[in-house]
Structure formats: C-alpha cells, structure tokens
Amino acid sequence: MRIENPSPIHWQFSERARALQSSAIREILKVTMRPEIISFAGGLPSPETFPVERMRAAWDAVLTREGKVALQYGPSDGYAPLREWIAGQLSGPGVAILPEQVLMLSGSQQGLDLLGKVLVDEGSRVLVETPSYLGALQAFSVYRPEFASVPTDENGLLPSAIPALADNARLLYSLPNFQNPTGRSMTLERRVELVETCARIGLPLVEDDPYGALSYRKEPLPRMLSMNPGGVVYLGSFSKVLTPGIRLGYLVAPEPLVAKLEQAKQATDLHTSQVTQMVVHEVVKDGFLERHIPTIRELYAHQCQVMLDALAENFPQGVSWTRPDGGMIIWVTLPEHIDTMELLPLAVEQEQVAFVPGAPFYANEPARNTMRLSFVTVPPEKIREGVKRLADLIKARM
Amino acid sequence: MRIENPSPIHWQFSERARALQSSAIREILKVTMRPEIISFAGGLPSPETFPVERMRAAWDAVLTREGKVALQYGPSDGYAPLREWIAGQLSGPGVAILPEQVLMLSGSQQGLDLLGKVLVDEGSRVLVETPSYLGALQAFSVYRPEFASVPTDENGLLPSAIPALADNARLLYSLPNFQNPTGRSMTLERRVELVETCARIGLPLVEDDPYGALSYRKEPLPRMLSMNPGGVVYLGSFSKVLTPGIRLGYLVAPEPLVAKLEQAKQATDLHTSQVTQMVVHEVVKDGFLERHIPTIRELYAHQCQVMLDALAENFPQGVSWTRPDGGMIIWVTLPEHIDTMELLPLAVEQEQVAFVPGAPFYANEPARNTMRLSFVTVPPEKIREGVKRLADLIKARM
Numbered sequence: 001m002r003i004e005n006p007s008p009i010h011w012q013f014s015e016r017a018r019a020l021q022s023s024a025i026r027e028i029l030k031v032t033m034r035p036e037i038i039s040f041a042g043g044l045p046s047p048e049t050f051p052v053e054r055m056r057a058a059w060d061a062v063l064t065r066e067g068k069v070a071l072q073y074g075p076s077d078g079y080a081p082l083r084e085w086i087a088g089q090l091s092g093p094g095v096a097i098l099p100e101q102v103l104m105l106s107g108s109q110q111g112l113d114l115l116g117k118v119l120v121d122e123g124s125r126v127l128v129e130t131p132s133y134l135g136a137l138q139a140f141s142v143y144r145p146e147f148a149s150v151p152t153d154e155n156g157l158l159p160s161a162i163p164a165l166a167d168n169a170r171l172l173y174s175l176p177n178f179q180n181p182t183g184r185s186m187t188l189e190r191r192v193e194l195v196e197t198c199a200r201i202g203l204p205l206v207e208d209d210p211y212g213a214l215s216y217r218k219e220p221l222p223r224m225l226s227m228n229p230g231g232v233v234y235l236g237s238f239s240k241v242l243t244p245g246i247r248l249g250y251l252v253a254p255e256p257l258v259a260k261l262e263q264a265k266q267a268t269d270l271h272t273s274q275v276t277q278m279v280v281h282e283v284v285k286d287g288f289l290e291r292h293i294p295t296i297r298e299l300y301a302h303q304c305q306v307m308l309d310a311l312a313e314n315f316p317q318g319v320s321w322t323r324p325d326g327g328m329i330i331w332v333t334l335p336e337h338i339d340t341m342e343l344l345p346l347a348v349e350q351e352q353v354a355f356v357p358g359a360p361f362y363a364n365e366p367a368r369n370t371m372r373l374s375f376v377t378v379p380p381e382k383i384r385e386g387v388k389r390l391a392d393l394i395k396a397r398m
Numbered sequence: 399m400r401i402e403n404p405s406p407i408h409w410q411f412s413e414r415a416r417a418l419q420s421s422a423i424r425e426i427l428k429v430t431m432r433p434e435i436i437s438f439a440g441g442l443p444s445p446e447t448f449p450v451e452r453m454r455a456a457w458d459a460v461l462t463r464e465g466k467v468a469l470q471y472g473p474s475d476g477y478a479p480l481r482e483w484i485a486g487q488l489s490g491p492g493v494a495i496l497p498e499q500v501l502m503l504s505g506s507q508q509g510l511d512l513l514g515k516v517l518v519d520e521g522s523r524v525l526v527e528t529p530s531y532l533g534a535l536q537a538f539s540v541y542r543p544e545f546a547s548v549p550t551d552e553n554g555l556l557p558s559a560i561p562a563l564a565d566n567a568r569l570l571y572s573l574p575n576f577q578n579p580t581g582r583s584m585t586l587e588r589r590v591e592l593v594e595t596c597a598r599i600g601l602p603l604v605e606d607d608p609y610g611a612l613s614y615r616k617e618p619l620p621r622m623l624s625m626n627p628g629g630v631v632y633l634g635s636f637s638k639v640l641t642p643g644i645r646l647g648y649l650v651a652p653e654p655l656v657a658k659l660e661q662a663k664q665a666t667d668l669h670t671s672q673v674t675q676m677v678v679h680e681v682v683k684d685g686f687l688e689r690h691i692p693t694i695r696e697l698y699a700h701q702c703q704v705m706l707d708a709l710a711e712n713f714p715q716g717v718s719w720t721r722p723d724g725g726m727i728i729w730v731t732l733p734e735h736i737d738t739m740e741l742l743p744l745a746v747e748q749e750q751v752a753f754v755p756g757a758p759f760y761a762n763e764p765a766r767n768t769m770r771l772s773f774v775t776v777p778p779e780k781i782r783e784g785v786k787r788l789a790d791l792i793k794a795r796m
Contacts, residue, residue: 002492003590006597006626011655012568014541017516020661044471052465059457067450071641073442094400106504106645110667117540118415138665142515143412170410192401199404222399231407243469245672247504257409263418267536269508273671274643 016142038386040373041354043180045328047377049296050243051283058282062275074274076266078104078250082281086236086250095226101252103261106272108210108237108249112139114264115171115206115233118257120145125169129157131361131370133180133208136173145170147363154322156186159197171204171233177212177220178327181361181372185325188221195227204257210237210249213293215326216301230254238280240328241293246276300328300376303383307375310384314391316398328376331358334369338397341368351389414540436784438771439752441578443726445775447694448641449681456680460673472672474664476502476648480679484634484648493624499650501659504670506608506635506647510537512662513569513604513631516655518543523567527555529759529768531578531606534571543568545761552720554584557595569602569631575618576609576725579759579770583723586619593625602655608635608647611691613724614699628652636678638726639691644674698726698774701781705773708782712789714796726774729756732767736795739766749787 062070077083083102090097105111112135120126120143128137130149137147148165150172151158157174174194176186186194198205207224225234237249253261265271307330311321321332332355334340340357347353358370375383460468475481481500488495503509510533518524518541526535528547535545546563548570549556555572572592574584584592596603605622623632635647651659663669705728709719719730730753732738738755745751756768773781 001590001620001625003594003597003625006593006629007600009597009600009602009629009652011602011658012517013658014515014517014519014522014568016519017658017662020516020658020665047466047470050466050469052461052469055469056458056461056465059461060454063450063454063457067454068445068448069643071448071450071453071643072445073637073642106667106671113666117412118418119410119412121412121414124412135665135668142662142665170412192399195404196401199401199407202405202407204407204409227399227401228404231404239471244471245467245469246674247667247669247671254407260409260411260415260418264415264540267418267533267540268511268666269504269645270533271645273504273645273674276644276671276674 016144019141019144020138037348037352037354038378038382038389039354040375040378040386041356042374042377043328044377045240045244046299049299051292054283054288055243055279058279062278062282066278070275070278072274074271074277076271077262078102078272079274079277079281082277085281085285090223090225090234090252092226095229097225097229097252101254101258103251103253103258103265104272104277105249105251105265106269107239107247108208108235108251109135109139111235111249111251112136113142114261114268116140116143117264118260119170119204121170125165125167127162127165127169127172127203128363129174129179131181131358131367132173132363133175134360136208137363140173149362149364154184155190156184157190157194159190159193162197162203163201166201166203169203171206172198173206173208175208176224177209178214178324180211181329181356181358182331183322183324183327183329184331185221191221191224192227195224195232199228199231204233205231206233206235208235210240211327213241214297214300214328216297216304217325225252233257241289241296242280242283246280248272248276248280297326303375303378303380304330306380306383307373307387310387314388316391316395318398319394328374330373330375332371332373333367334371334394335398336369338394339368340371343393343397347390347393351393353386353389355390414542417539417542418536435746435750435752436776436780436787437752438773438776438784439754440772440775441726442775443638443642444697447697449690452681452686453641453677456677460676460680464676468673468676470672472669472675474669475660476500476670477672477675477679480675483679483683488621488623488632488650490624493627495623495627495650499652499656501649501651501656501663502670502675503647503649504667505637505645506606506633506649507533507537509633509647509649510534511540512659512666514538514541515662516658517568517602519568523563523565525560525563525567525570525601526761527572527577529579529756529765530571530761531573532758534606535761538571547760547762552582553588554582555588555592557588557591560595560601561599564599564601567601569604570596571604571606573606574622575607576612576722578609579727579754579756580729581720581722581725581727582729583619589619589622590625593622593630597626597629602631603629604631604633606633608638609725611639612695612698612726614695614702615723623650631655639687639694640678640681644678646670646674646678695724701773701776701778702728704778704781705771705785708785712786714789714793716796717792726772728771728773730769730771731765732769732792733796734767736792737766738769741791741795745788745791749791751784751787753788
C-alpha cells in the first residue's frame with residue numbers, strides 16, 4: 001500500500017525552531033550514565049528520598065475510591081482540592097492566595113513555556129540573572145526575546161541595575177532560593193528591594209522556587225509572592241520535595257494573567273494528568289510533607305558538607321566556590337584561563353568524573369571558567385573521590 | 399512583609415496570546431455539567447470503558463517492582479519499552495517504524511502544539527479540513543499561521559484542491575478516521591490520492607488518529623503513515639482506547655523532524671510522566687488492547703445506532719446528518735437559516751439538552767447551521783429523549 005517513489009521532504013523549520021538546541025546538560029547526562037563515572041553533572045534529586053510506598057498506597061486508594069473520575073478528562077486549571085491545598089500553603093498573615101489563582105502544570109518547566117507564550121513577543125526583552133537556569137533560557141528562547149542579563153553578586157540580583165534594562169521588558173525571571181546553577185540565595189533586603197523595583201516600573205516578576213523548601217539550617221525566607229501578590233508570578237514544583245517523574249508543578253498568578261495562561265495551557269495539552277493530581281493530593285493533604293521534607297534536608301545538608309570539605313581539602317588556591325544554605329548544587333569558579341567546556345571531555349575520559357560546564361547558563365557573555373557540581377545523588381565516599389580527581393585535573397591545568 | 403502601595407501591573411500580552419480564546423466547547427461543558435441536562439456536547443469517552451482495576455494493578459506492579467525508576471526524571475523522548483511497543487504496532491509488511499521515530503507526548507494535543515512550534519512561522523500557511531478539530535485550530539493559531547480550509551465532501555478532503563492552496567504551506571492537518579467534528583472517514587482511494595498529492599508537492603502531512611481503533615464494523619483502513627513514512631507525521635493517543643485522564647499520546651515522525659520535536663518537547667515540559675508511561679506499557683504489553691477495544695466498539699456502535707434511529711424518527715425534512723462507521727460523534731446540518739450558536743441557549747434553557755455548535759470548527763467561513771452530537775456518555779433512553787427535545791426545538795424554528 002506504499003506509494004511509489006515519493007520525493008523526500010525538505011523539512012523547513014520555523015525560525016524559532018532553528019534557535020532550539022538540545023540541552024548541553026542532557027547530552028552530557030547521556031555519557032555520564034556509565035556506572036564507572038562519578039557524576040556531579042546531574043540535576044536529579046536523590047531517589048533515596050522518594051516516598052515510594054506512600055505513593056503506591058495513594059494510587060491504590062484513589063483508583064479504588066474514585067477510579068472513573070481519576071481516569072477521565074479533567075479541568076484545564078487543575079484538580080480543585082489540590083489547588084485549594086496549594087493556595088492554603090501559600091497564604092499567611094496578610095497574604096490571601098485564592099485557589100482561582102493556582103494553575104496546575106505538567107511540571108513547573110511548563111510554566112516557563114506558558115509564560116513565554118503569553119507574555120513574550122519576538123524582540124521584546126526578558127531579564128534574567130547572571131547566570132540563570134538553563135531550562136528557563138531554553139523555554140523563553142523559543143519565543144525569541146532579547147535576553148538582558150542582570151548583574152549579580154554573592155547575594156543575588158542587583159535590583160539597582162534593572163530600570164536601565166527594562167525598556168520593552170515583559171518579565172524578570174528570578175530563582176531566589178539556592179539558585180540553579182549557583183546554589184546562591186537572595187537576602188531578605190535584596191528581595192524587598194527587587195519586589196519594590198519591579199512594582200515601581202510595572203515589570204512582572206517571576207519567582208521560580210523549586211528548591212525553597214530544601215533549606216538546611218533555618219526557615220526559608222519569605223516568598224516575594226507574599227510581598228506583592230499582584231505583581232509576582234510564583235512557580236512551584238513537587239519534583240524536589242516528592243518525586244520528579246510524575247511531572248507535577250503549579251503556578252500562582254494574579255488575574256487576568258492566570259486566565260490567559262489557562263487558555264494557553266488548554267491549547268498546549270488540554271490539562272495535566274487528573275490521576276497524578278489526585279494522588280499527590282492524597283499524599284500531601286494530611287501534612288506528610290512537613291514530616292518528609294526534613295529527611296531530605298538532612299541528607300542533602302550532609303552531602304553538601306562532605307563536598308564543601310572535600311573542595312577545601314583538595315582544590316588549589318585561585319579556585320572559589322559557593323557555600324549553599326540549601327538545595328542541591330555548588331558553583332565553582334576556576335582561574336580565568338581555564339575553559340570548563342574544554343575540561344569536561346578530559347575529566348570524563350582521563351579521570352572518569354563529570355560536571356556541568358557553566359557557559360550554557362549565561363544568556364549573554366558566558367564566564368567560561370565556571371562549573372556546576374551536584375552532590376545529592378553521589379554517596380559521600382564517591383564525592384570525596386570525585387572531587388580529588390577533579391582537583392588533580394585542575395591543578396595540572398594551572 | 400508586604401511592600402506598600404505597589405502600582406497595579408498592566409499585563410501586556412504577546413500578540414499570539416491576544417488571539418487565544420477559551421474553547422467554546424469547554425465553556426459550554428461547564429454549563430452542561432448540571433445533572434438535569436442531557437448533554438450531547440461532550441467529547442469525553444465513556445467511563446464505563448475504563449479498565450480501572452487493570453490500571454490499579456499496573457500502578458501497584460510498577461511501583462512495587464521499579465518505584466525509584468518510575469518516580470525519577472526520565473528521557474525527553476520517552477520510556478524506551480513503550481516506544482518499542484508502539485513502533486511494533488505501527489510496523490507491518492513493507493513498513494518498518496523504528497522506536498527512534500516515536501516521541502512520547504503528554505496527550506496527543508501536545509503533538510499539535512509541538513508541530514506548530516517547530517514548523518509554523520507567522521504568516522505561513524496551515525491547511526486544514528473543512529471543518530476541522532477545534533483543538534488543532536487552537537494549538538496552531540498560537541503560532542499565527544494563515545489557515546487555508548481545504549474543501550471536503552462525504553468522503554473527506556478533496557486532494558485536487560490542495561496544490562492551489564499550498565504556497566508557503568508548512569503542513570496539512572487531517573483526521574482520516576471518524577473525524578472530529580463530522581464523524582466522517584476518508585475512503586482508501588482518497589487516502590492514497592492525498593498521500594500522493596502531498597508527496598508530490600513536498601507538503602508534510604499530519605495524520606491525527608485518536609479514533610482509528612474504534613471502527614464498528616470492519617478493520618480500520620490502512621494508515622497514511624504506512625503509505626509514505628518519510629512524509630507523514632502520525633499522532634496517536636491512549637485517551638480513547640484506554641483512558642484520557644492519564645494524558646498520554648505519541649507522535650511518529652521521520653528524522654530529522656522527530657529530533658527537532660524532541661528538542662521542543664524538552665524546552666516545553668522536559669518529558670512526559672515516567673510512571674504513567676511505565677504503567678501503560680504494563681497494561682498493553684501482553685495484548686490487552688486486542689481484547690479490550692472490541693468492548694468499546696460494541697458499546698459505541700450500539701449507542702450510535704440508537705442516536706441514528708432517533709434522528710431518523712424525530713428530525714424533520716431538511717435536516718441531514720452523517721452516519722459514522724466508528725468513533726464518538728455525529729454531525730448534523732440544519733436548514734441554512736438556523737444558527738446553532740443562537741439555538742444552543744434555547745436548547746439548554748427551554749429543553750435542557752446540549753450540543754456543540756459547528757461554527758468554531760471552521761478555520762475560515764463557518765457553516766452556522768451545523769452541530770456536533772456525541773452519543774458515547776449518554777444512556778440509550780436519554781439519547782432518545784434528548785433527540786426528541788432537540789427535534790421539537792428545531793421544528794419550532796423551521
């Protein structure tokens with residue numbers, strides 16, 4: 001039934017698609033799946049923290065009790081009881097988040113795509129941190145903005161630099177807690193200053209917060225959402241506090257933005273898995289996360305300290321790194337003449353250790369002497385061994 | 399901690415977002431959830447067909463056996479064993495579909511968004527059937543094409559009309575089996591002619607096939623994919639043969655298109671739920687669908703016949719309708735002076751019966767005297783009663 005001699009198609013990609021590249025991180029991950037490699041390249045949470053049995057029991061309960069509802073099409077904005085639960089978690093003294101402001105997502109990455117779709121025109125400006133989350137740069141880049149990199153210091157974004165960059169800007173994208181890729185956090189003063197600056201110039205502020213709950217030592221700082229709910233879009237995720245493979249996140253936005261985002265969501269994938277939302281509601285509704293999250297914090301805090309100690313012991317003078325108070329990653333800055341993109345193949349082939357080069361995290365001029373190290377999926381003795389191998393390689397290049 | 403007197407944000411939506419409207423169907427569905435309404439407006443499959451217990455057992459098995467893998471991040475292209483299974487299903491004598499050509503999706507609607515993203519530039523042309531699936535028009539419209547409506551007759555698309563419309567066209571979107579919204583199918587001759595025409599002029603042909611397995615009386619006709627695998631993008635779904643609430647679909651495309659679509663998928667939502675894919679693989683791997691699908695066909699064929707009989711018995715001269723060989727819907731054409739958009743509020747308020755007006759399914763000039771009726775979620779006695787009420791209303795307007 002095949003037709004004869006069809007002419008081969010010349011696939012003409014859209015202009016936006018020509019800008020798309022496969023993620024450098026994902027390509028590297030493919031290599032570093034080999035078991036002999038000690039990989040600090042992953043951004044994956046530790047599977048030791050997954051509450052598998054509790055999730056299994058929740059699927060069992062939901063399907064036994066409400067199987068036909070769970071498996072039917074659902075509303076585009078999401079499963080109402082879960083939206084209510086989220087709104088309750090984000091509300092507090094002086095801050096009332098309504099369930100109607102919550103849009104459920106197939107992972108918080110989807111929120112970045114929808115925000116790009118709804119707010120970004122070709123050539124309009126998107127402000128990002130220097131450096132910023134690679135997945136956000138990719139999601140926004142499809143909508144062909146001009147990226148403006150806002151300068152940062154050890155306390156995060158410098159708000160005073162924003163007004164000069166905000167001409168025709170549609171949003172500022174920030175990751176205030178244990179930022180990916182730097183592990184850095186914004187101070188409270190800096191947050192207030194950022195929220196005030198954005199409010200003053202009418203610039204929508206996106207607060208991406210996948211790691212906020214993973215604070216090692218103290219209560220997380222207040223959400224910027226709570227400082228100005230009318231001007232902040234908040235992105236949350238169950239990936240780092242529950243499990244990522246279910247693909248469940250959410251965003252909180254003021255009307256009328258959330259209504260427009262819901263329309264875009266509908267056109268994109270109709271709605272997020274109904275059964276997944278019901279299962280997560282079943283898992284979290286009775287305060288499970290309050291008991292569960294401290295166990296994740298404890299594991300990650302320990303492994304972070306092991307890596308910080310190993311770095312101090314092995315890395316030479318002239319190399320510096322961040323000291324995160326939470327989250328999953330450390331950012332290392334080498335002497336300026338070392339390009340970590342060139343270092344990576346040597347690290348993998350000669351030393352069997354992997355990391356993520358820092359350059360792809362920059363929207364504009366990259367600092368090529370940087371790298372991101374994740375410590376959460378590597379056991380302590382391998383963290384020590386991997387850091388030693390990396391140090392040997394770096395010393396040889398200095 | 400709230401900042402004082404923030405100026406309210408003026409949300410500036412992107413040009414593409416201003417084109418987005420909430421789906422007319424979804425807005426109507428909200429009204430027709432009231433239990434006293436007999437609704438032919440849904441596009442939902444019947445929950446009676448959901449294999450709830452089998453799905454429950456599959457989740458149990460997957461989480462017990464491989465919980466930590468199922469709940470971890472997975473590859474952007476999808477769960478390899480399920481991609482292999484799908485490739486096997488679509489391969490046959492003379493047609494070898496490779497697993498590498500299969501991209502797993504969060505519902506086949508997502509395939510439409512990704513195809514728009516990757517192939518459509520503003521002002522380029524997208525060819526669609528007259529009328530066409532509303533969700534496809536919405537997904538593509540975000541990328542701002544010029545839609546060209548290809549004329550149709552009772553056997554589907556008229557391929558001879560295509561070349562004159564194909565200037566700067568990026569794809570032709572077709573739904574050959576039990577089309578949404580008409581219930582109509584393309585004949586074998588028409589399919590061959592369509593595939594040959596598209597191949598001759600180098601136009602990518604999208605074959606959307608959510609209903610293909612739901613053929614009442616005979617084996618489904620050959621897939622257009624099998625006639626020219628190098629020029630056809632095939633969209634498949636588990637929504638109509640298993641359950642929709644899990645949001646799982648897939649596309650099959652030739653290299654290099656599938657690689658570009660995978661990059662777009664990665665930027666959009668990283669990947670589709672790993673656990674959902676493993677569960678569906680667990681459910682289908684041993685031939686379950688071969689036993690299950692005939693039970694869906696039998697139910698739908700019966701209810702379709704009940705509606706066809708009721709239409710013949712009650713609807714007046716001057717009204718015509720399609721007689722589907724499968725799927726979930728019937729398309730009704732009223733006398734030209736009756737606008738079904740105006741009829742709908744009367745139907746709901748006076749007669750407590752609902753349908754979907756046909757106009758939103760047209761990319762260009764709508765035929766306002768059309769309506770879509772779904773019969774799959776309404777029990778036979780209510781189908782008869784609802785058709786009678788609709789007939790009374792139509793007669794009163796004639």
